[in-house]
Amino acid sequence: MNTSTAQDISEFVGREYKEGFTTDIESDTFPPGLDEDVVIALSKKKNEPRFMTDWRLKAFARWKKMQEPVWAHVNYTPIDYQSISYYSAPKSDADRPKSLDEVDPKLLETYEKLGIPLSEQKMLAGVAVDAVFDSVSVATTFKKTLADAGVIFCSFSEAVQEYPELVKKYLGSVVPSGDNFFAALNSAVFSDGSFVYIPKGVRCPMELSTYFRINAMNTGQFERTLIVAEEGSYVSYLEGCTAPMRDENQLHAAVVELVAMKDAEIKYSTVQNWYPGDEEGRGGIYNFVTKRGACRGDNAKISWTQVETGSAITWKYPSVMLEGDRSIGEFYSVALTNNYQQADTGTKMVHIGKDTSSTIISKGVSAGKGQNSYRGLVRILKGAANARNYSQCDSLLMGDKCGAHTFPYIEVKNPSAKVEHEATTSRISEDQLFYCKQRGLSEEDSVSMIVNGFCKEVFKELPMEFAVEAQKLLGISLEGAVG
Amino acid sequence: MLSIRNLKVEIGDKKILNGIDLSVNAGEIHAIMGPNGSGKSTLANVITGKMEEDISGTVEYQGYDLLELDPEERAREGIFLAFQHPTEIPGVNNIYLIKAAVNAMRKHRGEAEVDAIDFLKLIRAKMKLLEINESFLYRSVNDGFSGGEKKRNEILQMLMLEPQLALLDETDSGLDIDALKVVSRGVNSLADDGRAIIIVTHFPRILEYIVPDRVHVMLNGKIVHSGDKNTAHDLEKYGYTWVTERINNPTEAVA
Ligand SMILES: Nc1ncnc2c1ncn2[C@@H]1O[C@H](COP(=O)(O)OP(=O)(O)OP(=O)(O)O)[C@@H](O)[C@H]1O
């Protein structure tokens, strides 16, 4: 699209906002606060069937009795859950910038470096052009291909309406509504998310991605994703917010559930770059996410790959329940903290079936005053004969004000299990930096090259375009981290 | 091309370089010899910018006050160092680094990024000359390379970057006899009227393959003697004490 059309659109949307201003705000945002009535009203607003309302209410009842968890290595001012509004339509036009001129230039600079085209920049910055760049219409381009293969890929709200039986069967089957404080909160008030169903024996014909949708929605404080891969099927799913997003809503508490049946494989990749707060540690997203997959059948496989460069605080442990015999769980992670960012992330591998195996590769990069913790649990239950786990946790420190912490928890109840854990901590060395500079590379390019090298084992698990973006992101996130 | 005047480096109260004067013209090959700890690598560090503090004196290179430039700017202006101890960079493909380096130079000259096919053709030709196996391109930079392989890899990078001024810090140490010939061939393929090469070495042998115009002897941070290519042999014959004596008795000429 050329610039003049873009202008036309923004003018058009800008005009519309004047007319729609009051009604939008009044009708589509709940007042702050959370009680049973809010949950019921939310469910009603979304026109949900009875079972959904009941499910939410049950979750809410549990949440009320729960305590917010406290962690040794993450500090933040307590969240006042009554000051948050639990339903807001996609951000009203009134709050959005009307054109790129109104968007923080620093943000645009970042997009520029990422090589995101202008049209997409507008969308990512939340400029009100969804009328044209509506992600839903992007998705529909492929709807036919997917439908021909029998794949269901739609928003969670749509799934509740169109496929209530599937939702009813699998929702909460991996992450029960009372699993933890944030999962319970999400279960009670989740707004939307994605639903994927791959039928028996189907190899999903394309990578599925929420790239556009999440961005277009502009915010998704409480998303919910459910992916079901039937026997012998395969799907690769990408979840990405590949550009920093400014958002005054601080809390982001998502739940992702994966179900892989016999011989099925799910590959779930995330590149997370929510707004991390500024150099002084002001603002930024609290990212408290519960992600879990269940290998329900024999030979099932679930791989989590994540690159986390954003958020002020990240608390996230993508996990795999290895129920089927010979099932496989993998976790590949890069977590970067700069400035005042804190990340407490890792994984849980629970070996239940026989001959199950899991691999954990975690790369933590800390710069500035960033604090990076790896927390991993490998649990091998009594019946899990010949279970195998290999864990490798490497930390890279840049500067002397940051920190890296590793907390491996290993519980073995079957003597035939073999568990290996390796951990290293290193610093980016002056010699490496100088070597690169002597070859003509700038300081920033040198740092980014060395850090990317450190993270290589994880990046090679990402789909191609994602890997490229992830590398660029690391470079951007580390700017000014050395020197 | 390079003109060093009264260069001193003092760390704490230790004098590491103690007034170096050295001029190198385009087209020349110079050798620097001297015992361990005499300051040869320090000199290379000052020229390339690894060492940026505790320096006095002047270093002029192609009209630039070199000490004012960042290390990467010096590299882009054509200064290359083949390291005495090349650093390992795990996870970074050798070919990736070399390509990034080539592109950094091209960008500096206002040229477009190198075409992928042209690049591959060129690097293959250079590797053939240096008898390096192609698999080295896809291994991490210097990671797990043997001592000799690292040195060859430095020369490969040098040939790809085509520097104006190449500093070879003990590139011959750790090379077997055949490898020394191969590497020398590589270095000679670069030498021409427009470039200058400075070879730091402990052994005269490499200077038989790469014949220097001048040989400098460094002792305690100072160049105490400069002579023609035969100096290397004299050194081998008589040892560094010969030089010391020569300083003490400057009138006593050595045949
Ligand atoms: N940063 C530093 N701080 C303190 N001393 C240093 C520093 N760098 C070099 N030196 C000292 O300066 C002296 C010269 O070192 P340099 O590496 O230049 O020697 P060299 O001539 O290259 O020796 P070799 O033949 O063993 O490579 C040595 O005594 C070394 O310990």
Ligand SMILES: [Mg+2]
């Ligand atoms: Mg040395």
